[in-house]
Amino acid sequence: MKQFVILLLLATIAFSQEDFSYIKNAEVDSAAYYEKEYLYHFEKYQRDENISKKALFVAMGSIGIAGALGMFILIDEIDRKLSSESGYTMSSPLVIVEMSLFSIFLISDVVYASYGTFASIEKKESDAYNEKRKAYQSRHITKISVVPQINPIEQKYGGVLALNF
Known part of the structure; x- marks a missing residue:
């Protein structure tokens, strides 16, 4: 019976030291997935932010030119009214450019x-994936496990606390 228990213990230890490389690959794949999603959303954020800045530049330029042209039309209209000439109509070229x-x-x-x-939505998404990636990586940085220690010559057995960084 004692031999059966020792054999069972040895078999358990032998099977427990199986190579779990597929678990490590799953960890790397998960971290890579979060990294890929973060980069995808961050690139979309940068693209949307760039388009937004260009649109703001066009809007400010066009309203500036429209304001200057509007002042010119207003001053010219006042001058025409004083000299009793006909004013601008909605079909005149300057008014069409103004509109x-x-x-x-x-x-x-x-x-x-x-x-x-x-852009703000994509920024929130990229930040969320980045936080998930950081949390996932920090969760798997340190592993604590118990490694069995068997000495068949002296017939001693025990365990060692192992820290994997």
Whole structure:
């Protein structure tokens, strides 16, 4: 019976020291998955932020030019009224340019607001995946395990506390 218990103990120890490399690969694959998702969302964030900044630049430029052109039209209209000439109509080229610039401003402003919102959403997503990646890596940095120690010559057995970093 004693031999059976020792044989059972040795068999348990032998099978417990099996190579678990597929578990390590799963850990690396999970960390790589979170890294890949983080980079994907971070790149989308950068792209959306870049588009948002360009749209803001176009909006500010078009409203500046439209404001200057509007002042020119207003001053010229006042001058024409004083000299009793006919004024601008909605079909005159300067008014059409003025309305076009104002339309560009409105469209650019909508693009700026929408891509700014998309950028903030992507930033939150990339931060969330980065936090998951960091939490997953910190969870698997230190492993504590008990390694059995058997000395068949002196007929002693025991365990050793092992820390894997």
